Structure formats: structure tokens, C-alpha cells
Amino acid sequence: MAEPPFWHYTKIIKPMFDNKPVDQIVLGRIITAVGDEVIEDGFMEVRGGKITRVGARADLGTPEAGLDIRDTGGKTLLPGLIQSHGHLSWDGIHELSFQSMYDSPEIRAYKAAGNMLKSLRAGITLVRDLGVHNANLFAKQAVAQGIVPGPRLLVSGESIIQTGGHTYWVCREASGADEMRRAVRDQVKGGADLIKIMACHDTLEFTDAELEALIDEAHRNKLPVTAHATYDACIRRVAEFGVDCVEHGGSMSDETIQILLDKKIPIVTTFSALVLQAKPEIARAYGIPEWKIAERQRAVGDKTRFDGLVRAAKAGVPIVFGTDAGSPAVEHDKLAPELEFMVEVGVCPNRLDAIRAATIRAAQLSKLDAKIGSLEAGKEADFIIVDGKPDEDLYALEHVNETYIAGKRMH
Known part of the structure; x- marks a missing residue:
């Protein structure tokens, strides 16, 4: 491999922008991007910037005490x-x-x-x-x-x-x-x-x-x-x-x-x-x-x-x-x-x-599919929450409520 670019040798004492991952369970419709899978009433659990569980709300069980649970009210979650x-x-x-x-x-x-x-x-x-x-x-x-x-x-x-x-x-x-x-x-x-x-x-x-x-x-x-x-x-x-x-x-x-x-x-x-x-x-x-x-x-x-x-x-x-x-x-x-x-x-x-x-x-x-691109346990939590159902109307993607990268809320 080639030498890294010059800026890799710069010591960063503190990033100017340094969001922290949000540990949470998000409830809503879920388009996983795994085939045609759509979970109409689902949940996704995020810990440490990674997806730990995805499934139907009925299979959620009793969440760990203190873990934030957010109900989107039927909004759609999908990969970033x-x-x-x-x-x-x-x-x-x-x-x-x-x-x-x-x-x-x-x-x-x-x-x-x-x-x-x-x-x-x-x-x-x-x-x-x-x-x-x-x-x-x-x-x-x-x-x-x-x-x-x-x-x-x-x-x-x-x-x-x-x-x-x-x-x-x-x-x-x-x-x-x-x-x-x-x-x-x-x-x-x-x-x-x-x-x-x-x-x-x-x-x-x-x-x-x-x-x-x-x-x-x-x-x-x-x-x-x-x-x-x-x-x-x-x-x-x-x-x-x-x-x-x-x-x-x-x-x-x-x-x-x-x-x-x-x-x-x-x-x-x-x-x-x-x-x-x-x-x-x-x-x-x-x-x-x-x-x-x-x-x-x-x-x-x-x-x-x-x-x-x-x-x-x-x-x-x-x-x-x-x-x-x-x-x-x-x-x-x-x-x-x-x-x-x-x-x-x-x-x-x-x-x-x-x-x-x-x-x-x-x-x-981009050879990143082991890391991102779908909502599956083990992948980094790059996901968005949108109003509407983009699988039925792609223009629903013009109504993005939240954007997360590796569990960090970016919008």
C-alpha cells in the first residue's frame, strides 16, 4: 500500500465536530435493502454505532433498562x-x-x-x-x-x-x-x-x-x-x-x-x-x-x-x-x-x-457492503428516517427527518 496522505500525520487533539453514537431502539416501518424485505411494524436496535438487532416489533421482547426507545409513528427507516x-x-x-x-x-x-x-x-x-x-x-x-x-x-x-x-x-x-x-x-x-x-x-x-x-x-x-x-x-x-x-x-x-x-x-x-x-x-x-x-x-x-x-x-x-x-x-x-x-x-x-x-x-x-448498505445486525448504523413510504412513492425521500452515520445523528 502507498504511504498515507500528509494529513494523516497531524495529531488531532479535539475534533471541532465530534458527535457521539446514540444507543437506541427505533420503532417504525423498515426497508432493510435485503432483497424486497419490508418490515411493516419493526424495530432496530443500535449500540455503539452498530446495528445489533432488526426485526418485527412483536419480537422485540423486554428492552434493557435505560435504553432509549423511540417510536417514529409509522415513519420508514432505511439504509443511508x-x-x-x-x-x-x-x-x-x-x-x-x-x-x-x-x-x-x-x-x-x-x-x-x-x-x-x-x-x-x-x-x-x-x-x-x-x-x-x-x-x-x-x-x-x-x-x-x-x-x-x-x-x-x-x-x-x-x-x-x-x-x-x-x-x-x-x-x-x-x-x-x-x-x-x-x-x-x-x-x-x-x-x-x-x-x-x-x-x-x-x-x-x-x-x-x-x-x-x-x-x-x-x-x-x-x-x-x-x-x-x-x-x-x-x-x-x-x-x-x-x-x-x-x-x-x-x-x-x-x-x-x-x-x-x-x-x-x-x-x-x-x-x-x-x-x-x-x-x-x-x-x-x-x-x-x-x-x-x-x-x-x-x-x-x-x-x-x-x-x-x-x-x-x-x-x-x-x-x-x-x-x-x-x-x-x-x-x-x-x-x-x-x-x-x-x-x-x-x-x-x-x-x-x-x-x-x-x-x-x-x-x-465501493467494496463496503460488509460494513454498510443494508440494515442488518453487525453493520454500522448508517440509516435515515423518512415520512411516507419510499417503496410506494420515491418522492417520500424528499422528506428526511433524521440521518445517522455509524449511529451518530448528523441531521
């Missing part, structure tokens, strides 16, 4: 939501290239702090921040050292691109195999948890030697590689070269889908920019031009464009929730439209499966 494709220092309000080039480091930090607060209020307990610059490395440090409250973070540091490649104005440019290795090593040095690459835009990017070196260097350092890949030739190429995840996805041949299945490569679908920018009343509020609204409406209305993703999902390729939060009109607390569209378009067969895409499957993507 996992945002698997977000950009915390993009605000979803302003134009991407402008804020990427002209936001000061301090403003990026404030945006990330504000978006972490919004994420917690929306029930997000883990954000997989995919760059594109290195601000997320410092967001992770701030949360880990108790400087600011936030969700769990998995961060990529700078997204790596070929010189002049897709979003060159904000990513880490490199040319040649040796520069690719150096770019990866710099992210590792900064404390990245994964490596993000931009593998295409209108054309395929990276030479074979560059792609091979980049993926090899990341894997040598025990980090997974995730690739922005939006059409068949690109998806197939990065899968064959050995990436661990595909971001966005797009058109796919049966042969490409089979490669994803054979290599167990998931896709994080990100529909929110299309969906939200296709709604005139929303898009206009964010300054989206009329031609873009019309373009987005045509895209959302033509379900055949999602055929590759639907066929991949039905074939068994894991589909994981992510909104590309920070993109125009996609603020970090807008989750339900993405989940609803996942069901509407068919990459998730029903609402419970969409919830699993944002909980247990997201945890599996």
Missing part, C-alpha cells in the same frame, strides 16, 4: 443513501466551465461544505466524489479530522485525461504512459480512494499504451479505476483494458454487455441532467437555454436511446445510483427524479430495486 457519482465543489447552479476555471480554492471549499450539509439533509451518508479537480481530497481531510460535518467520502482527486481531452479545463492532463503513471501517483499521494478517467467524448481518448499504464499504476496501488464512458466503442474498450466501473454508460452491443458481465463491471447511470433539464419550469430557473431544453426533452422522450442500459440491466449488469450532482440544475439534494426515472426507463424493475441501487448495490460497488 449512497451518492455514487457526485461533484461536491460544483454547485449545480452555475455554468460548469466558468466555476471550474474561476472559483478560488476557498470558494470550492465552501461549496463542498455546503453541499455536504445538503447531502446529509437529503439522507446521503456516503458520497463518491469523482473530481474533477483535487478539491475533494481536502473535503475528505476536513471530514476525517472533524473540521466540518459531512457524509462518508470516497474521492478520486483529479480526473485524469489526455492533453486537451474531455473537460481539459478542469482535469489533470497527461500525455504518454509515464505521465499517466505520474498523474495516478499524484492522486495516490493526495489520498485518493479511486482513480477517475475521461475515456471519451466525441472520440476515444488515450492511446493503448497510456490506458494500459494508467490502469496498471492504479491497480498496483490497490485503487479501482472508474471511467467516463458513454457509447459502445468506449465502454467496450475500457472494459477490455480492465477498468472497475463505467460511469454514465450508453449504447451497448450484446458483445459489450457480455464483457461487462464476464468481468463483473457495474454501471453508475446518471440521468438527472437529462431529466431535470427537460423540465422547462426547472431548467429556466437555472438559466438553461431554450434549445438545450428542447434537446433534453427529445432525449428523455426517446426511450430507445436507453436500450443498451436496459438490456445490460436485464442481463444482470449491476446498475448503481448516481446523479452527477453538481451538473447544471442537478443540486446535491435532488435524488428522487433520478430514482424515479431509473424505474420509468427500466434499468430498475421497481422502486425497491431503485432503493437498493442507492444502498446495498452502491455499497457493493
Whole structure:
């Protein structure tokens, strides 16, 4: 393993924010994210930041004296939501290239702090921040050292691109195999948890030697590689070269889908920019031009464009929730439209499966499913309490009453 980032050597005498886990028994409806299990009248016991028991209220028995028992009055408990494709220092309000080039480091930090607060209020307990610059490395440090409250973070540091490649104005440019290795090593040095690459835009990017070196260097350092890949030739190429995840996805041949299945490569679908920018009343509020609204409406209305993703999902390729939060009109607390569209378009067969895409499957993507992602005894108590029944109406997730991470009340 690589040396830890510099800040790991800093002695923290006292975190600025240091919540303590709450030992309690919570009563309510429970969506465990274990298959389609819903416990209509259930309880969950939390001790020391971990779930110790989950079951029907009738099986609760006599609780230990002094243990706080909270009746939610029929509210729903479910695992904390996992945002698997977000950009915390993009605000979803302003134009991407402008804020990427002209936001000061301090403003990026404030945006990330504000978006972490919004994420917690929306029930997000883990954000997989995919760059594109290195601000997320410092967001992770701030949360880990108790400087600011936030969700769990998995961060990529700078997204790596070929010189002049897709979003060159904000990513880490490199040319040649040796520069690719150096770019990866710099992210590792900064404390990245994964490596993000931009593998295409209108054309395929990276030479074979560059792609091979980049993926090899990341894997040598025990980090997974995730690739922005939006059409068949690109998806197939990065899968064959050995990436661990595909971001966005797009058109796919049966042969490409089979490669994803054979290599167990998931896709994080990100529909929110299309969906939200296709709604005139929303898009206009964010300054989206009329031609873009019309373009987005045509895209959302033509379900055949999602055929590759639907066929991949039905074939068994894991589909994981992510909104590309920070993109125009996609603020970090807008989750339900993405989940609803996942069901509407068919990459998730029903609402419970969409919830699993944002909980247990997201945890599996990040190799954290032994720790979080479902409400089961032995796991850390990452959970939320919401009004309503999100398994019947996903927009109930817009009414999060409480958010807990490892038993600590964060909202």
C-alpha cells in the first residue's frame, strides 16, 4: 500500500465536530435493502454505532433498562443513501466551465461544505466524489479530522485525461504512459480512494499504451479505476483494458454487455441532467437555454436511446445510483427524479430495486457492503428516517427527518 496522505500525520487533539453514537431502539416501518424485505411494524436496535438487532416489533421482547426507545409513528427507516457519482465543489447552479476555471480554492471549499450539509439533509451518508479537480481530497481531510460535518467520502482527486481531452479545463492532463503513471501517483499521494478517467467524448481518448499504464499504476496501488464512458466503442474498450466501473454508460452491443458481465463491471447511470433539464419550469430557473431544453426533452422522450442500459440491466449488469450532482440544475439534494426515472426507463424493475441501487448495490460497488448498505445486525448504523413510504412513492425521500452515520445523528 502507498504511504498515507500528509494529513494523516497531524495529531488531532479535539475534533471541532465530534458527535457521539446514540444507543437506541427505533420503532417504525423498515426497508432493510435485503432483497424486497419490508418490515411493516419493526424495530432496530443500535449500540455503539452498530446495528445489533432488526426485526418485527412483536419480537422485540423486554428492552434493557435505560435504553432509549423511540417510536417514529409509522415513519420508514432505511439504509443511508449512497451518492455514487457526485461533484461536491460544483454547485449545480452555475455554468460548469466558468466555476471550474474561476472559483478560488476557498470558494470550492465552501461549496463542498455546503453541499455536504445538503447531502446529509437529503439522507446521503456516503458520497463518491469523482473530481474533477483535487478539491475533494481536502473535503475528505476536513471530514476525517472533524473540521466540518459531512457524509462518508470516497474521492478520486483529479480526473485524469489526455492533453486537451474531455473537460481539459478542469482535469489533470497527461500525455504518454509515464505521465499517466505520474498523474495516478499524484492522486495516490493526495489520498485518493479511486482513480477517475475521461475515456471519451466525441472520440476515444488515450492511446493503448497510456490506458494500459494508467490502469496498471492504479491497480498496483490497490485503487479501482472508474471511467467516463458513454457509447459502445468506449465502454467496450475500457472494459477490455480492465477498468472497475463505467460511469454514465450508453449504447451497448450484446458483445459489450457480455464483457461487462464476464468481468463483473457495474454501471453508475446518471440521468438527472437529462431529466431535470427537460423540465422547462426547472431548467429556466437555472438559466438553461431554450434549445438545450428542447434537446433534453427529445432525449428523455426517446426511450430507445436507453436500450443498451436496459438490456445490460436485464442481463444482470449491476446498475448503481448516481446523479452527477453538481451538473447544471442537478443540486446535491435532488435524488428522487433520478430514482424515479431509473424505474420509468427500466434499468430498475421497481422502486425497491431503485432503493437498493442507492444502498446495498452502491455499497457493493465501493467494496463496503460488509460494513454498510443494508440494515442488518453487525453493520454500522448508517440509516435515515423518512415520512411516507419510499417503496410506494420515491418522492417520500424528499422528506428526511433524521440521518445517522455509524449511529451518530448528523441531521
